Amino acid sequence: MLCICLGFLFFSVTGISVRAEEENQILPGIYVEDMSLEGKTAGEARKMLEDYVAELCNKEITLVAVDGKSVVISPMDIGFSWSNPEIVDEAAQIGQGGNVVQRYKAVKDLEYKNIVYELEFDIDRELTAGVLKEQCAVFNQEAMDATLTRENEEFIIHPGQSGLIVDEAASAEHLQTFLNEAWNGEDASVELVVIVDESRGSQEELMKVKDVLGTFSTSFKTSGSSRSANVRNGCSLINGTTVYPGEEFSTYETVSPFSTENGYYMAGSYLNGQVVDSLGGGICQVSTTLYNAVLLAELEVTERHNHSMIVTYVDPSADAAIAESSGKDFKFVNNTDAPIYIEGYTTDDKQIFFTIYGMETRDSSRQVSYESEVTSRTYPDTEVIYTDPAAPIGSISVQSAHVGYKANLWKVVTENGQEISREMVNSSSYKMVPRYATVGVATADPNAYNQIMEAVATNNIDHVKGVAAALAATAAPPAETPSAPTPEQQAAPPAAEQPAPSAEEQPAPVTE
Secondary structure, X not given: OHHHHHHHHHHHHXXXXXXXXXXXXXXXXXXXXXXXXXXXXXXXXXXXXXXXXHHHHOOOEEEEOHHHOEEEEOHHHHOOEEOOOHHHHHHHHOOOOOOXXXXXXXXXXXXXXXXXXXXXXXXXXXXXXXXXXXXXXXXXXXXXXXXXXXXXXXXXXXXXXXEEEEOHHHHHHHHHHHHHHOOOOOOEEEEOOEEEEOOOOOHHHHOOOOEEEEEEEEEOOOOOHHHHXXXXXXXXXXXXXXXXXXXXXXXXXXXXXXXXOOOOOEEEEEEOOEEEEEEOOOXXXXXXXXXXXXXXXXXXXXXXXXXXXXXXOOOOOOOOOOEOXXXXXXXXXXXXXXXXXXXXXXXXXXXXXXXXXEOOOOOOOEEEEEEEEEEEEEOOOOEEEEEEEEEEOOOEEEEOOEOEEEEEEEEEEEEOOEEEEEEEEEEEEEOOEOXXXXXXXXXXXXXXXXXXXXXXXXXXXXXXXXXXXXXXXXXXXXXXXXXXOOHHHHHOOOOOOOOOOOOOEEOOOOOO
């Protein structure tokens, strides 16, 4: 009788095993979430679950950000995916391996207790960060730091205000946890992680700002109206800035963009060794003046560039250029233990001043000064003449030469009148640029054309000026008179070699 029972058992279990192997069907009692896999092949089970996940991708998830403001996304928007597909193969192997007794036991165990697998999900962190930044960060309420203004030689403190912002990293983590542990697969709402953005600057901290740490001025008396306006505008954009301990100040970020809407005009600036008009020409005198005040305050300079050619309003190596096209900026860090306040203003007699206020901790016997050391000069020994076939004969524009320099800037510290240290702050090189002229040669008179071209061939600008003046007095009409410029052309910066309708020599302007 025992043999008959064992034989029956062997036949039954073997039959189940053979059938499962042939048809690869998953045993009863095996589930993923609340979905039964009974009787399905591994491929069928995988297809069922993939279809389910595809449905989940189109559900609506409401992300609740600051002050209850929300956006609706789908899991697909954040790269939602099924991350443990291996559970299908694992489920398909249950009861398919081992000896007869082991396979029989697996079958019987499932009759008493189901095996339930949980789906695990993942999200694309990069996509999620993009969604949170583009769609939820717009609701952020940025903190407003306490600030200072200076009126009637007194500081006025303006209290700050804390803000609320979405913590993007924590919100992404919270979102993934929700999808794996709390989501029922239906449309849902998730509150993002919102943190308080504390403002900087207490009454006590800002009351420390009362001492002059450094002050410097330069003159722009030789500047025309447009360049003067740019200097005044750039100065006003910096004036009133409060910089907290450890904070980096960027001159470019503060005074840009260089546009008419931001108060700038066309004025001379340096470009590739030539002087051209550009919006904001003259702004470097603003950054240079601030640079020298920062040096005297002994703040930490983190970025500074010299001009391509020498300027005349400070000594060599004492300048600080900014340029949008080449990415030049002047930056410094407030390395003191108290906030600093930048005061900037211009005067009616065209002086620009910057004063940096803070908390003075240096000994009163300690004095700081800066010395410029020119180590070499390179003088131009040639002249360059360009011809412009579109400009009338006799017109000539001349720009003076620039001497090339190499220079060092030294910081000199004295105590009680005695020098205690001398260190190099920077080393700068300035291009040598020859004197050059652009000469108009448009004429219907071949004899006049030959005369001006012969003069150009001498490569002597003064000789060309004389010939051009004589020809201009008796010039025939040009072969084709250029049309008057449109307002758009008038507003655009001229090309580097565009001549001015004048025979006057243009001095090297204090620009860039």
